[in-house]
Amino acid sequence: xxxxxxxxxxxxxxxxxxxxxxxxxxxxxxxxxxxxxxxxxxxxxxxxxxxxxxxxxxxxxxxxxxxxxxxxxxxxxxxxxxxxxxxxxxxxxxxxxxxxxxxxxxxxxxxxxxxxxxxxxxxxxxxxxxxxxxxxxxxxxxxxxxxxxxxxxxxxxxxxxxxxxxxxxxxxxxxxxxxxxxxxxxxxxxxxxxxxxxxxxxxxxxxxxxxxxxxxxxxxxxxxxxxxxxxxxxxxxxxxxxxxxxxxxxxxxxxxxxxxxxxxxxxxxxxxxxxxxxxxxxxxxxxxxxxxxxxxxxxxxxxxxxxxxxxxxx
Numbered sequence: 300x301x302x303x304x305x306x307x308x309x310x311x312x313x314x315x316x317x318x319x320x321x322x323x324x325x326x327x328x329x330x331x332x333x334x335x336x337x338x339x340x341x342x343x344x345x346x347x348x349x350x351x352x353x354x355x356x357x358x359x360x361x362x363x364x365x366x367x368x369x370x371x372x373x374x375x376x377x378x379x380x381x382x383x384x385x386x387x388x389x390x391x392x393x394x395x396x397x398x399x400x401x402x403x404x405x406x407x408x409x410x411x412x413x414x415x416x417x418x419x420x421x422x423x424x425x426x427x428x429x430x431x432x433x434x435x436x437x438x439x440x441x442x443x444x445x446x447x448x449x450x451x452x453x454x455x456x457x458x459x460x461x462x463x464x465x466x467x468x469x470x471x472x473x474x475x476x477x478x479x480x481x482x483x484x485x486x487x488x489x490x491x492x493x494x495x496x497x498x499x500x501x502x503x504x505x506x507x508x509x510x511x512x513x514x515x516x517x518x519x520x521x522x523x524x525x526x527x528x529x530x531x532x533x534x535x536x537x538x539x540x541x542x543x544x545x546x547x548x549x550x551x552x553x554x555x556x557x558x559x560x561x562x563x564x565x566x567x568x569x570x571x572x573x574x575x576x577x578x579x580x581x582x583x584x585x586x587x588x589x590x591x592x593x594x595x596x597x598x599x600x601x602x603x604x605x606x607x608x609x610x611x612x613x
């Protein structure tokens with residue numbers, strides 16, 4: 300059973316005073332260490348999470364075609380003693396949820412499961428086999444796709460919804476997605492706290508703006524010449540920003556917004572231009588909104604993002 304990386308995982312070397320050991324990933328030694336038993340313990344125990352966490356990563360799934368991208372968010376680690384004997388083997392998943400009740404086998408956890416008919420649906424599935432995707436059409440018919448797996452233990456599956464006319468819903472990885480008309484331009488593609496890719500369609504009003512960091516210097520000038528300048532603006536740093544708004548959310552859906560607002564890896568999905576832009580969420584707080592606490596109204600969220608690329612004007 301895979302283990303979440305947030306939860307302490309201890310390897311026991313038995314009743315010995317000290318031991319040399321190595322940690323391997325993919326047959327390659329990533330760490331060599333020496334451990335000494337604590338005086339208040341009868342077994343020599345070593346916690347390996349901190350070492351292994353650096354080797355869990357994410358691969359940006361392709362949105363150009365239907366298919367699977369291997370996402371290295373689940374890695375198997377082998378701990379060996381100084382004699383080369385295997386002491387323990389564990390598969391860690393990049394699950395930073397700190398949720399003791401969550402099953403690590405479920406990677407995707409969409410906030411409301413609503414996706415635009417113009418976008419590419421991306422979801423993560425913990426498997427090294429082909430991913431089954433079921434399409435449901437408004438006519439009542441269904442179609443099952445078998446998307447070939449990439450070489451890896453986690454598949455980031457991409458399904459271009461625009462290829463399928465009259466689509467009403469999609470089921471993948473145990474999650475059901477409702478396909479809505481292509482009225483909204485932006486969605487967020489992000490890694491959730493469970494380590495999987497998810498998408499959130501921003502169904503409220505959106506806005507775009509540039510912020511400027513103006514760099515100036517003073518210079519000598521002749522004030523008798525009206526066109527001469529005493530302050531020279533030699534470069535402007537440009538920060539492109541978007542203000543995005545979700546649709547109305549139930550209490551259960553609002554409780555999942557921390558997966559979005561706390562994500563360290565986010566892309567702005569422009570469904571009109573068909574591009575992913577790397578962005579950083581600039582909001583510092585995730586409020587857990589409720590219907591009762593919102594004056595007997597459903598909740599929505601405003602999400603502020605900034606382009607994660609430097610731009611200048613000279």
